[in-house]
Amino acid sequence: MTFEQFIFYVLAAMAVVSGFMVITVRNPVKAALWLVLAFISTAGVWIMAQAEFLGLVLILVYVGAVMVLFLFVVMMLDINLAKLKEGFTRYLSLGAIAAIATFGMMYMVLGPAHFGLEVTGAPVVHGPDYSNTAAIAVPLYTTHAYAFVLAAVLLLVGIVAAIALTIRRRAPKEVLYQNIDKQVKTQASDRLRMVKMEAVVEKDLPEKEEESK
Amino acid sequence: MNFVIPAFAPAIPEMVLLAMASFILVADTIWSKRYQFATYYATQISLLVAGYFIMTSFATTQVITFDGSFVRDSFADILKLFIILVSLGIFLFSKEYLLQQKFFSGEYFVLGLFGVLGMFVMVSAHNFITLYLGLEIMSLSMYAMIALRRDSGAAVEAAMKYFVLGALATGILLYGFSMIYGATGSITLPEIAKIIDSGKADTVVLSFGVVFIVIGLAFKLGAVPFHMWMPDVYHGAPTAVTLYLGTAPKIAGFAILYRLLAEGMPGLVSDWQTLIIILSVLSMIVSAFVAIVQENLKRMLAYSGIGHVGFLLLGVLAANPDGYASAMFYSIVYAITGVAGFGMIIALSRTGNEFDKIADFKGLNARNPWLAFMMLIVMFSMAGIPPFIGFFAKVIVIEEVVKAGFIWIAVIAVITAVISAFYYLRVVKAIYFDKVEDETPLTPVSSELNWAVSLVSIALLVLGLMPSSLIELSYQSIGVQ
Numbered sequence: 001m002t003f004e005q006f007i008f009y010v011l012a013a014m015a016v017v018s019g020f021m022v023i024t025v026r027n028p029v030k031a032a033l034w035l036v037l038a039f040i041s042t043a044g045v046w047i048m049a050q051a052e053f054l055g056l057v058l059i060l061v062y063v064g065a066v067m068v069l070f071l072f073v074v075m076m077l078d079i080n081l082a083k084l085k086e087g088f089t090r091y092l093s094l095g096a097i098a099a100i101a102t103f104g105m106m107y108m109v110l111g112p113a114h115f116g117l118e119v120t121g122a123p124v125v126h127g128p129d130y131s132n133t134a135a136i137a138v139p140l141y142t143t144h145a146y147a148f149v150l151a152a153v154l155l156l157v158g159i160v161a162a163i164a165l166t167i168r169r170r171a172p173k174e175v176l177y178q179n180i181d182k183q184v185k186t187q188a189s190d191r192l193r194m195v196k197m198e199a200v201v202e203k204d205l206p207e208k209e210e211e212s213k
Numbered sequence: 214m215n216f217v218i219p220a221f222a223p224a225i226p227e228m229v230l231l232a233m234a235s236f237i238l239v240a241d242t243i244w245s246k247r248y249q250f251a252t253y254y255a256t257q258i259s260l261l262v263a264g265y266f267i268m269t270s271f272a273t274t275q276v277i278t279f280d281g282s283f284v285r286d287s288f289a290d291i292l293k294l295f296i297i298l299v300s301l302g303i304f305l306f307s308k309e310y311l312l313q314q315k316f317f318s319g320e321y322f323v324l325g326l327f328g329v330l331g332m333f334v335m336v337s338a339h340n341f342i343t344l345y346l347g348l349e350i351m352s353l354s355m356y357a358m359i360a361l362r363r364d365s366g367a368a369v370e371a372a373m374k375y376f377v378l379g380a381l382a383t384g385i386l387l388y389g390f391s392m393i394y395g396a397t398g399s400i401t402l403p404e405i406a407k408i409i410d411s412g413k414a415d416t417v418v419l420s421f422g423v424v425f426i427v428i429g430l431a432f433k434l435g436a437v438p439f440h441m442w443m444p445d446v447y448h449g450a451p452t453a454v455t456l457y458l459g460t461a462p463k464i465a466g467f468a469i470l471y472r473l474l475a476e477g478m479p480g481l482v483s484d485w486q487t488l489i490i491i492l493s494v495l496s497m498i499v500s501a502f503v504a505i506v507q508e509n510l511k512r513m514l515a516y517s518g519i520g521h522v523g524f525l526l527l528g529v530l531a532a533n534p535d536g537y538a539s540a541m542f543y544s545i546v547y548a549i550t551g552v553a554g555f556g557m558i559i560a561l562s563r564t565g566n567e568f569d570k571i572a573d574f575k576g577l578n579a580r581n582p583w584l585a586f587m588m589l590i591v592m593f594s595m596a597g598i599p600p601f602i603g604f605f606a607k608v609i610v611i612e613e614v615v616k617a618g619f620i621w622i623a624v625i626a627v628i629t630a631v632i633s634a635f636y637y638l639r640v641v642k643a644i645y646f647d648k649v650e651d652e653t654p655l656t657p658v659s660s661e662l663n664w665a666v667s668l669v670s671i672a673l674l675v676l677g678l679m680p681s682s683l684i685e686l687s688y689q690s691i692g693v694q
Contacts (some may be wrong), residue, residue, distance in 0.1 A: 145279065156235070
């Protein structure tokens with residue numbers, strides 16, 4: 001076993017173990033942290049395969065941004081776990097059988113017989129001046145430009161959907177909104193009104209009021 | 214690297230839709246307060262403009278652009294025109310329904326328009342990536358549209374179920390794509406077909422991938438045994454959204470089925486044909502029996518939709534151009550009939566009464582004889598009774614199956630069609646023969662709805678009297694390629 005293979009197996013084992021821990025640990029915060037480890041080890045595998053740009057993006061985007069956000073959500077929501085885990089053991093045996101059967105069949109297809117080194121050949125080893133970033137970027141903005149724009153549309157739809165589903169339009173009485181157009185356009189004459197008033201002349205109080213009562 | 218700027222002209226309808234949808238999205242925040250219906254009219258106009266551009270540049274030959282990721286042919290153009298036609302009807306019915314149910318909002322129309330864009334992308338997809346992106350744009354819009362009515366628990370539950378199962382189906386579909394890519398090394402559909410035909414690809418991996426792709430598509434189309442979401446989602450969603458879900462996306466769903474199986478993997482026909490046969494036969498049988506016991510009309514129409522998917526797959530399993538053409542015809546007819554069926558529910562619903570139970574239709578003949586007759590046409594067309602268009606749709610798919618040599622499937626199809634006629638006729642019986650105490654006349658809330666629902670229903674009759682032009686259109690568009 002070469003040193004590269006050794007590293008690969010360590011990273012792969014870490015990915016599998018942490019993936020397993022994600023779905024078995026009770027505490028959701030710990031599960032999220034295990035998921036972070038799974039991402040990091042997968043990023044390591046990618047870097048081993050000379051896809052260093054993808055590996056770094058995985059760490060930056062998923063570990064750095066998505067998972068941190070996810071952790072915040074998990075901590076803020078404080079989900080009741082006992083309730084979520086109900087029925088876990090009830091379906092465990094059936095689920096396990098299905099999972100093992102699926103795994104067995106997938107192994108037959110995805111195993112060394114069809115994806116082994118003899119079938120696919122050894123991966124190409126690139127020289128030091130090979131840029132993984134350019135290899136991804138050039139097709140992304142040229143041959144796959146149409147798909148790239150569509151992916152942007154998909155994100156836009158996601159934003160519209162998320163906002164449409166969460167925005168709360170509260171009654172104007174409840175919240176005071178600023179009307180910036182109105183504020184900017186305001187002139188002194190709108191706010192200040194000069195009123196011409198008659199001079200007030202004090203009248204004498206009726207003197208005999210008390211007596212009349 | 215040499216890069217030639219691709220031709221943009223074939224994609225003008227998509228670009229118009231995207232530009233208009235983005236414009237309306239922003240404009241809605243400004244004009245919606247002053248002009249309530251501005252967004253609605255802008256949406257309808259965008260659809261008409263997109264339709265106009267398709268008509269003026271109607272493709273008679275296959276045009277491929279964007280480095281093989283986009284295809285424009287008469288198959289795509291005809292399906293897009295029908296998607297536009299159906300969507301015009303959907304938004305027409307939706308407007309009044311949203312007003313009545315008090316959740317009229319610009320987002321509904323914007324998301325609907327984005328959904329139509331997604332369908333266009335699906336219909337014109339020429340590689341795995343665009344096909345997947347189109348499917349996701351459409352699905353994401355639909356998930357959000359179902360949940361737009363946040364005060365309704367049933368709608369939110371339906372959206373959640375659809376979202377989770379839809380995401381699962383997408384995962385399965387993508388897994389299948391990755392297998393095919395792994396075996397062939399290509400994502401462009403005709404190239405995949407070529408590599409499969411040359412026999413260089415690993416057949417085990419290919420058939421493994423095909424299984425996942427067919428299952429993913431079956432989920433999206435709602436074929437048995439992947440239909441569990443359909444009744445709950447159709448029932449829980451607001452009727453206007455059910456109208457959207459149950460009509461135009463089925464045309465797009467058929468399109469990607471055709472693109473993937475017939476254009477991408479004709480060499481694997483022995484693998485996917487068996488799967489389609491199982492899905493088709495099970496869908497027809499399950500829908501025929503389960504729909505009988507439904508009390509809610511939307512639920513019943515969901516099961517009837519499952520049955521229609523079964524019939525549509527009959528044309529696909531014939532695995533020849535004539536079979537695909539018959540399935541294409543079926544998908545168009547099914548979408549138009551769906552607009553009429555759900556449109557009728559919307560036309561009769563009003564604030565506080567969804568009018569979606571079969572019991573609501575009791576004695577409709579005494580309350581509004583004209584709409585009762587229209588409903589009779591819709592139900593007869595769905596059941597496949599001549600001279601309505603639904604009859605011809607069923608006849609030609611069964612004919613193609615017989616021609617392809619699957620007599621036993623044709624026999625099952627005819628038997629299930631007869632059984633399913635029972636539940637359609639049950640609605641007709643409720644309308645004409647059941648007595649109801651409340652005999653006050655019932656008219657749609659606006660005359661617009663009355664006209665719309667009458668127009669669509671009469672179209673079913675008129676198309677049924679002269680179906681040949683529509684059938685020819687389908688056969689020609691597939692034959693051209």
